[in-house]
Amino acid sequence: MQIPYTVEERPDTGLYNAKLGIWLFLASEVMLFGALFSSYVLLRTGDPGFMTIPHGIAEHLGGHEGAMRWSQVLSVPLAFGNTLVLIFSSVTMVLSWVSLRLKDFGKYKLYMGLTILCALGFMVIKAIEYNAKFAHGLYPSAGNFLAVYFTLTGLHALHVVGGLVVNGYLWGPGAKMWKTDPERFTNRVEVAGLYWHFVDLVWIFLFPSLYLL
């Protein structure tokens, strides 16, 4: 059976089906991250001591209670680096789609490959960050701020892994479709790109609210 509207636009929506589908999915993603973000705002504004590191942990980290805030244990340089990596990967992602529209498959492979490398780079930096926390016994159970930090950044990192899987497929075995159905393949890359830009967008809000404020 032929799947309808993979390339041509549906007359009622003016869109091919996958595009409508990905936007509906992204709408649900906004609610998922929105609920967690809202919880963070509620906890942070509701508890005056939310950002203060308890005495025992502060002493262990070489400071003292009252003077040390949870945001101080997070690495701004690493998160800044990760922000640049994700922004760059968004450009390479959109350029991979543009390359297909220009019928340049070689450039597509290059830009999609770069996007995948950036995603891997993001995960490596994230692993370094997490390891530095774990080495000091800073687990989600250490405090509400860390619980929020690990939940939000962990869920975001899972989304990066999801993007890696899809982009890896479109770069590798899935790229065979370029020979048989190039327009449909181009649309697949566009839809994967919309998801990837959303992952970038979430990080744009997570970075200042967790690391800088």
Place this chain on the structure above:
Amino acid sequence: MSGHTVEEIEQEKRKYWVVFIALVALTAITVGVSYLHLSTGAAVFIALLVACVKGGLVAGVFMHLISERQAIYAILVLTAVFFVVLMLGPSFTRMGGVVG
């Protein structure tokens, strides 16, 4: 979708790089401002303002929302309404106290 001729697509590519540079600059501004030790209100306002501009650039240009179909705008208006309700939720809530 805008841009179907090769020239138009080439122009699109330049636009993407310009947005990339703007996003890097705005990220540097956010980090720079955080070292100024502003009052909490000002810091939150500036950080979220810059994040909204960056988010707008990503959604508008990379996700090409600037020129999309009505159906997508309809989905997003509904999403925005529910998102605002979610974000306003905490201000309608009276906390009995949270243990850190």
